[in-house]
Amino acid sequence: MPSSLSSVTPPARCRIQVNRDQPGSLFVALAGHLDELSAPQVINDFVALLNKEKVPQLFLDLAGVEYIDDFGVAVLVGFVTSVSARNGRLRMENIPEGVAEMLDRHRFNDLCQPEITTTKRKRTDSITNLGIFTLGAFSSLRHSLIFLGDTCLSLLRVCSHPRLLRGNDTLLFMKKVGVDALPIVALISFLLGLIMAFMSSVQLAQFGANIYVASLVSLSMTRELGPIMTAILVAGRSGSAFAAEIGTMKISEEVDALFTMGIDPHVFLVMPRLIATVLVMPLLTLFSDLFAILGGLLVGVSMLDLTFNGYIAQTISTLDLFDVFWGFGKAVIFALLISWTGCLRGFQVEGGAAGVGRATTSAVVSSIFLIILSDSLLVVMLRYWEG
Amino acid sequence: MRSDSKHATAKPVIKVRDLVAGYGEEVILKDLNFDVLEGEIFVILGGSGCGKSTLLKHLIGLCPPMAGSITINDLALTDEQNLQRVLRQCGILFQSGALFGSMTLAENVALPLQEYTDLPQTHIDTLVRMKLALVNLAGYEHHLPAEISGGMKKRAGLARAMALNPQILFFDEPSAGLDPISSAELDQLILHLNKTLGTTMIIVTHELDSIYTVADRIIMLDKRAKGIIAAGDPAHLRENSQNSYVRQFFNREPSPHKTGLE
Known part of the structure; x- marks a missing residue:
């Protein structure tokens, strides 16, 4: 999105730096542009990191983020939910004003709650399906x-x-x-x-x-x-x-x-x-x-x-x-x-x-x-x- | 105009030069020349049958120009490769919303994200929720288009059009078929999106209330002239236009010879 931070299309570069100095915790710093272009790579890097490092506490430093759009917000939501799914905790630190504004606009905390999926609809069991089919057949007749x-x-x-x-x-x-x-x-x-x-x-x-x-x-x-x-x-x-x-x-x-x-x-x-x-x-x-x-x-x-x-x-x-x-x-x-x-x-x-x-x-x-x-x-x- | 100097320094994103538009051999519009500036809400106005939708179809590459040129971000639409690149930067809200009836709202909005991005499904789901929330449709993810009202369909269509964060959004008669409240809400949504996202918007309509609310600049088309008969700020045109048809249009006056009231 040409967001409030910039109306110029940013380059697709986002750097991830990892610090393991403190045992049991992982410090990850994001810097650059977190947007549609950089999102797939950032997600891949982060998933690889999570698979490799099994730590309960993760700190995400956003001080270096210069630009974020709604794709970037979705990336951060994915970080939170991925860490939660692994029974860990993620804390975001040093959030720049523009990033905070973007997170607020999209109600970041609500987005982090487990919700719907766009691929699977509500499933019904076979007995219910049989009932629906029978009623449909009688209605059609x-x-x-x-x-x-x-x-x-x-x-x-x-x-x-x-x-x-x-x-x-x-x-x-x-x-x-x-x-x-x-x-x-x-x-x-x-x-x-x-x-x-x-x-x-x-x-x-x-x-x-x-x-x-x-x-x-x-x-x-x-x-x-x-x-x-x-x-x-x-x-x-x-x-x-x-x-x-x-x-x-x-x-x-x-x-x-x-x-x-x-x-x-x-x-x-x-x-x-x-x-x-x-x-x-x-x-x-x-x-x-x-x-x-x-x-x-x-x-x-x-x-x-x-x-x-x-x-x-x-x-x-x-x-x-x-x-x-x-x-x-x-x-x-x-x-x-x-x-x-x-x-x-x-x-x-x-x-x-x-x-x-x-x-x-x-x-x-x-x-x-x-x-x-x-x-x-x-x-x-x-x-x-x-x- | 909503803000007199808002786009004083903005660069043109769409340039139309000597455009002749029509179907087959039939010329609907000729000698069209205008620019659309970055970040503005540009309204194409005119009576029924004046060629508004024809012009829109040409602007989004659905019909090739009979003569002249259309460039978007300096890319000519006549080139097939350019067209694909340009359409990637554009979102279009069709008159009916054009939602896919067999898909839920979430699936409709997710479709361009699934087709054009490499994001995992969970991230696409998050984006879909964000887009639907942006158009005040949070909680309607699982509804089918047949289960929602006309105004909601328009908003869902808008969420789908915005899925890939287009630089330019086209609207074909966004107020058509909506009640005054839904129409006003859609106008406010358009203003909000323009303000917060900076998206350039081109709106085809003949709803005067909407025009006064949202338009930065308008062009007015006429069937008999087959072209632009007025351009500029709608309020200014209503008060000062020398063209009798423009004044009649803005003042909502019926044609005497058509009503028998002469």
């Missing part, structure tokens, strides 16, 4: 159920009064969730179809059953992998974006502003996202199925000696309309889960930027978990339905 209820009510309101829905926002989200995601969905599905065809052909070729590659790719993609892959991509792209957008709006009090203007935040923020996602997810799934079949076709025609017409005919004979619509139905359920989770996590944001980050991560992880869980339930349901 309660909040989720309330949010689910609000979303259902908002959906009913929008269905009964369609003009409540913000059409332009819905179209914008349809573009963001659907059109903008199409290239990556198409590419990944194409590669997935290609990989499935290639890997299955290795086994099927041993039985001369190459043609069933078409069946495997088309059936697995339309019933299972198409909807799941699309859902995972939409969760990563759009679910996280929903959480981040709404979370940022929440911490900047935009959500509160909506509420105070008499606008239902669920209708305003959740419905356009939810309806847009529900509308475009089946279409994205359809594209995913088509591009995966295209990938399989490429492998079948180029590597398995299948004809184009033969591959397509086998695909058509394998699939029936139920399979395609089953995939669409899944896509709708996944869309509801993704948009609901993304918006829920956004509304749960607390704090600042870190809260938004947590919500974004949580939106993706929760969405993927719910997608896989619901898919498992649907598979079991289908199994019993088909007998």
Whole structure:
């Protein structure tokens, strides 16, 4: 600090002289500038001295100190506490007026009392942590159920009064969730179809059953992998974006502003996202199925000696309309889960930027978990339905 | 001015010469020339949208000048290496305090000390307590920014800005969003720090009460002129300025054509 002693930046020199004449006591004289620049060296020298000399009484002569700033005060506080920690006593002598003024200004004696640390927060035991975690989980579940209820009510309101829905926002989200995601969905599905065809052909070729590659790719993609892959991509792209957008709006009090203007935040923020996602997810799934079949076709025609017409005919004979619509139905359920989770996590944001980050991560992880869980339930349901 | 001859012999620490400031192709301010003297409280004043914050961003190196030069302690800000050295000598208090929300106040203040010094953690802890005590936040070390008021956030931001004992402190609208008492307390804190530490302070504001309390010298920016329309002692300018906008500003008079009171 450009302190009261000098406004000119001092050189970083501070000398330590040690006198051991009196047994049981150590006399240390500091001279020069005790400041930000000299502090690290002075601390190192003093710690080395304390480690070497085990004396109960230490006298610190400050007569030669020409300049001190708050870093120097911190050094002196460190001296006192280090000596105390070793069950010794430190006495400061010949304190120049400027140094005394600086020590008074910073309440030196108070600083020498044991206090907080800036690195470790108060720790709690494991039982308390378990309790905090359990309460947090129940609170989150309660909040989720309330949010689910609000979303259902908002959906009913929008269905009964369609003009409540913000059409332009819905179209914008349809573009963001659907059109903008199409290239990556198409590419990944194409590669997935290609990989499935290639890997299955290795086994099927041993039985001369190459043609069933078409069946495997088309059936697995339309019933299972198409909807799941699309859902995972939409969760990563759009679910996280929903959480981040709404979370940022929440911490900047935009959500509160909506509420105070008499606008239902669920209708305003959740419905356009939810309806847009529900509308475009089946279409994205359809594209995913088509591009995966295209990938399989490429492998079948180029590597398995299948004809184009033969591959397509086998695909058509394998699939029936139920399979395609089953995939669409899944896509709708996944869309509801993704948009609901993304918006829920956004509304749960607390704090600042870190809260938004947590919500974004949580939106993706929760969405993927719910997608896989619901898919498992649907598979079991289908199994019993088909007998 | 708080003291007429306080800085009569002080040397300039910031020199702005023929500065043209703006974003992209858009010129916000042009032909700016002024000095900030060592140890003074220098206020950049003006109405909304006149370019105060733009000028501040240029002074702290966040935006490069479109033309002209800014030197701090004779180091030009246009040089990347100089910029790092200069920023090490400066502290900045942003409008919101800009505290890191995931860190406690103590951790916020400790951050620059941990990054720039080789001090042991125990000494950093002591310094943090001293800095927080300096801004009247002793005892709030473990609080998160979300748990304290706006005025306290500003003071904690000030403690962090002062962590490395900067030679120059920049303030972006320090009174914004504060109640009159908190605002007055912050003004007194600024005066106290300037008096006891001798830190040069550059304050961007349009709060007249603060200006009269703290300013040694001001410059006033205008949107239409895209530059400085008045410079000097605020009390003198209020009484004697020939510029009608300056008089209107200091007398808090609304523009008739905007209020329909013509």
